[in-house]
Amino acid sequence: MENWRAKIYFVDDLFLKEKFLANCFEDYFKKEGYSLLCEGDANDAYDYIKDNPAYDILVADLCLEDPKVSGLDLIIFSKKTRPQARTLLVSGYNSPSNEADGFLQKVFTPIDLLRKIQDLLGHSSLSS
16 A cells, blocks of 8 residues: 555554564554554664655654664754754653653553544544
């Protein structure tokens, strides 16, 4: 399917350990008409953001395993390299940021994430 409603790049170090979780999120979003790419490594995320300007929204976890890079750092970098892309910060801590376009408190389901993304992108609600 090439006519995606939006391309989403989701960075969370949990995906390094839980490939099954990443696959579940990706499958669910595909079913809803969205391209979702899950990334677990902060350094790979920097490279992707720098080299792939074709995403519509960056979702980043505030706390990543690399102590030198946070999700907020990735959001700020994304705003500089792709200012038209929306950003969503996710965290287990209640720590919204003015740098991100939105915030979602962990723990959330794929449905919760999709609804928040749809709100940020101005899309209609779930198809199913």
